[in-house]
Amino acid sequence: MYRVSRHRSNAVPQKNPMQPVTPSTVMIDRSRLLDRFLRYVRVETTADPSSNLYPSSPGQRELGQMLRDELAAISILDAELDENALVWGTVPATDGSVSAGSPSPTVAMVAHMDTSPEAPGKDVNPQVIDAYAGGDIPLPSGGLISVAKSESLSDLVGKTLITTDGRTLLGGDDKAGIAIIMEVAQTLIENPHLVHGPVRILFTCDEEIGRGTDKIDLRKLDATVAYTLDGGGAGVIDVETFSADGATVRFVGHNIHPSIGKGRMVNALRAAADFVSALPRTTCTPETTEDREGFIHPHTIHGGVGEASVDLILRSFESEDLADYARLIETTANQVAADTPGIEAHVSIRQQYRNLREGLDDLPESVSLAEAAFEQLGRQPTRMIIRGGTDGSQLTEKGLPTPNLSSGQHNIHAVTEFACLDEMVEAAQHVIKMLELWSQQRA
Template sequence: MHIQRQRLLDRFLQYTRIGTTADPNTQDYPSSRGQWLLGEILTKQLKEMGILDAEQDHYGLVWGTIPATVDGPVPTILFNAHLDTSPEAPGDHCKPQVIENYQGGDIPLLSGDSIRISESPELEQLIGKTLVTTDGKTLLGADDKAGVAAIMELANVLMEHPHIPHGPIRILFTCDEEIGRGTRHFDLAKAGAIAGYTLDGGASGTIDVETFSADLATITFHGINTHPSVGKGKMVNALRAACRFVANLPLDHLAPESTSQREGFLHPYVLHSSVSEASVQILLRDFETAKLDEYAQYLKQLAQDAMQDEPRLRIDVQIEEQYRNLGDKLCEFPLAADLAEQAYKRLDRPCKRDAIRGGSDGSLMSHLGLPTPNLSVGQYNIHSVKEFACLDEMLAAVEHALVLTQLWSDQGRV
């Protein structure tokens, strides 16, 4: 289908070598220079392909259009990937290692560590495939440079082969997805599409049609500080109160440590503290959006109880909305996922619909008005120095996207 495997690999390797770690500790947008740099390179490459409207906007987002090759009213669709990588593992100085024709077994990394089958059983399905790892010191950034490379190859193939019938295809590379800012400067009117697809998934054949709904609770404990020598009867230690509060949260249920699949949780993950003031951040997650209110009520009740035990303590509970289940919006426009499924069928490949225990740019885009499921692109062990990617699955993602563009163009002409 005209896809150039080596070109896809070369692009991917080039992009992984540019460090684009998102930085949650700055309000700059994008949060790291590498994202500007990668965006510039992509814009230039899109222009070289003949995509004349390719631009990096003043927020750092990269936009472009693959013009329609058919006449008449054909819907515009959009493909999206994100430029940044997770701050949970180092991302600079990535040294990608290509393993052709993987023969099974643990994969030794130059760092001395290895990617073990016992920890990554998916490897069993990847024998004979081409895999890309790092040297074990950084993440690979296949999340989401696999998506970026796949979309670039899709664009290249379509620009080289104008006889392939398709409608207008918008390309969008976003910044700072990993720190929840991926759609901060997303412009629905500028996207101008009827449906979108994020290429930001794992093993082949998966269409993610749901994400968590998510809120962030910030709980602030106001205590009373004195010199410890005269603390008797006076001191109210906010740090102790915060730790007691966290210890009272459930662990055998409603916790990331004890839930899977469709179960939600409360996840305390940040604590800043002194004696006079402490603040705890807790992630509230569930596939049922209504459950988030129950979780918030539960936290407020715990705070009430703690203040009853120690009336000099003051506790504020603030709840902020983060994102909402992608499925709440996709069900209003089932065609987006249905055509993705049909494209797999046309390729004679198995596929399944799945739910992400997390968020995606797609959930925010969908709630802004662009229904956007997520598609597989061969990412594994993301956010880790043991991250790897499967080139064959990246290639399969490009093939799938090509068929998908044709199915959309058929839609417009019936």
């Protein structure tokens, strides 16, 4: 996913209609959190978009087994790795609401185990930089994390950073989120004085290839609200995502030996190329849009003379725009077919996910309580929009409001990816405070 800070609220975040809460005293074990993260990123979990299996790569199940065992070791009694390699667990409530007959809402914390297939994810060799001194960061591979291309570095002087050696992804997206949730779970278990309602833990597979929620049973999750820990930086609440559809345009021609092709060959590959060339070039593309602007993105051509297909993604913050994009694709494909006698064009559109905003409006507390938790920790929250999607997009569309929260990731999907331990600690503190506020609500 990719996010852009273009939705910073200038207004004072809305307060919750509740009495001020005395901040709980909790110390996050930085060393343990770091050890978890380093352990998780070394497991290769690259998603495989060519696979029809779920999970699409064996390392995701391997990491899931590790997480299930670690949850059981900290006395999560229902820790489970299910048949789909999803990891489940529950931290029991400490607020007394269940015994009082008026249970507080169940809050689910969600992160994904897979990493992006857009860069290598095998043999990750993490590098820890204590007290980052500023400036460019040289990597063992000879590469460089430059301040010029990583503006967030200027705000992280003195912090602990984790990078790769420059050959692979780090996997902070989303193993930073996993490590934070695991550390929160253990911290809550070790500190029963921390007040919270039931906390459901869920680690998913194949988020990076759009399948992260395919095997989730929301009845089993049984939560009022969920949060994905899958965001960049610190202090951010992602409240909007793109709405997204996928499209495939298939051209059917006629293949015959080229030596006798005159008047007989109909080249579907040429039709596919003509189609891509006829799409908008100076507007409505990833290369020409930013902020709230949507796009049509042809990303793969495959096939040959007899048949060739173009795969595209359609993105907009306004769901109704996707229908216009689909009509443009169909009109363009049909025109290419009309201009190339013998070519047939077939267009298929499939819905992927919808703007997070459309479901969060049904539970405004999902955002306002997250904001209040930041405020009570003395931090200024920032609302952001994502030029992409999360598991939360699909969970929200299915009826479970799921904002996305910071987890200290930076330069995601690149071999210059890095994570900030200090921001991960802050994220864990924020989750614990937020759970305290949710415990004061009633389901």
